Amino acid sequence: MLALTNVQIVYDNTIEAVREVSLTLGKGRIVALLGANGAGKSTTLKAISGVLYPEDGEIKAGQISFEGRPLAGMAPDRIVKQGIVMVPEGRRLFDQLTVEENLLMGGYTRSAADSRRGLERAYALFPRLTQKRTTVSGYLSGGEQQMVAIGRALMSEPKVLMLDEPTLGLAPQICEEIFGIITRLRHDSGVSILLVEQNAQAALAVADEGYIMENGRIVLDGPADKLLRNEDVREFYLGFSEGGTRKSMREVKHYKRRKRWLS
Incomplete structure (x- = not known):
């Protein structure tokens, strides 16, 4: 349905924000895109939505396609009409409107x-x-x-809904409600969801597949339940050691420097 193949994104013709990223989102599936701040997750969503230009971003290589048709170079409003809609980080409502x-x-x-x-x-x-x-x-x-x-x-009845940090800054009870809504949307309407989220455990709990980004590239991917059991993911993103106890921030910072998938 939605596919990215070896996508490279550069800002100001000098800064490579995304490097050779490939991912797929099938019909009626939930895919979690995880990673630390600055990993390239939001940039990836903006590239799909066609809104890189305000920040002088450009797709330099690779292809983004939806239902077999390329999206690169397509105007944002046409991408919405194709059925792809993004909820940006920070909500960005019209504060003076009801x-x-x-x-x-x-x-x-x-x-x-x-x-x-x-x-x-x-x-x-x-x-x-x-x-x-x-x-x-x-x-x-x-x-x-x-x-x-x-x-x-959802007013435009999208086929693909992209959510950028939907629970950022929200209370735990509201976060749980938002994740419940995400699951309900897929179940009731069949919409495909690409979810960028800092809460890795909650995101993988509702997702079918997951991708982990580091420094602009995909370093790990697979079924969500498999990623939840992955030792590296548990240690770094979920903060658990092999014995199942939560790691201290000092240990997590140390582990951040020695991640096996980047060695």
């Missing part, structure tokens, strides 16, 4: 009838937003803003 106005902005390419149906689906998925529909978005909690951001993305 919840419903923000949702309607996500359906700007749809007919009025489609937008009405989209609103009904969004409120069914996020019942707490029903009572907040006339509330200015800037006054919502972080969790409610994230729900609006996801609901806005």
Whole structure:
């Protein structure tokens, strides 16, 4: 469905942010893209969405294709019409607009009838937003803003939904709710989800496959349950030693310097 093949992304013609990245996202699947800050995860999502240009980023090599058609060079609005939508890190709502106005902005390419149906689906998925529909978005909690951001993305009925750090800065209970929504979306609508997330354990728990990025390249990939059992992933990303006890930050920092997959 969505495939990246040996993609290289460069900023300002000098900084290589992504190097020979290949990954696939099948229909109705959830793929987790994991890695530390600066690994190239968000850049990868921006390349798929066609929004590298504001930061002088450019795909220098490789190919991004969706349903067999290349996406490179396609305008962002056309990529949305193809069925690929991204929820960016930090939500980025229109703070001065109401919840419903923000949702309607996500359906700007749809007919009025489609937008009405989209609103009904969004409120069914996020019942707490029903009572907040006339509330200015800037006054919502972080969790409610994230729900609006996801609901806005769903207004265009995407085939692929890309989520960039959807639980960043949210309370544990809200994080659990967001991950539950991600699972429900795949189950109820069959949408494919590419999930960038710092909470590796929670992300792999809902994903079918996972990819781990380091310094702009994929260093490890496989079924999510297999990655959860992988000794390297458990030590570095989940903070557990072989005996199952949580490692100290000092030990994690030491392990960061000796990761076996980079040796």
